[in-house]
Amino acid sequence: RKEVEQDPGPFNVPEGATVAFNCTYSNSASQSFFWYRQDCRKEPKLLMSVYSSGNEDGRFTAQLNRASQYISLLIRDSKLSDSATYLCVVNVDSSASKIIFGSGTRLSIRP
């Protein structure tokens, strides 16, 4: 099983749609969880951290299920500017080498 696994997509949805991504991780000792956004040939940018209680930032909602070892990201009322690759990132401990990036899920919003 991959350390961090994501559906590569692409997800192609119309503007205004709601879209959800899931991510699973294999190491039950993982401590911190994040969603990053990466535009083509650009650096990853932090979208949001994921907390056990779930958290929301505007149109974005992240959930963590430790028992099932998965993380989700929900985007409501999607905009054209949401088109990007979304990276699930897991930090197993405070070690840099233990930040594991998923391969990313590509999202394309069409007008």
Added chain:
Amino acid sequence: EPEVTQTPSHQVTQMGQEVILRCVPISNHLYFYWYRQILGQKVEFLVSFYNNEISEKSEIFDDQFSVERPDGSNFTLKIRSTKLEDSAMYFCASTELGLRTGNTIYFGEGSWLTVV
């Protein structure tokens, strides 16, 4: 917003040549990192650096790679003898207090290296 800056943004080099990628981390940050991303693949950890020495490195970071902080601001990645498979985007990153929960890692815009 403070940012990590990298130069060059794109470099083309011949196989076997030495390459130095430069980074200026955020000024009050103490921990520095290099990651790379081969086109179409995931971001991979190379090395972390703290207190003027390497604190961790991955299997990718072999003897061909080295890092240096030559002065108070720059953080460099050197590839001694480039190979075709070194072609990738190289991201520098920094954090203020390491990677404890709650600390954010900031990435530079990347240096795209093409080895021909």
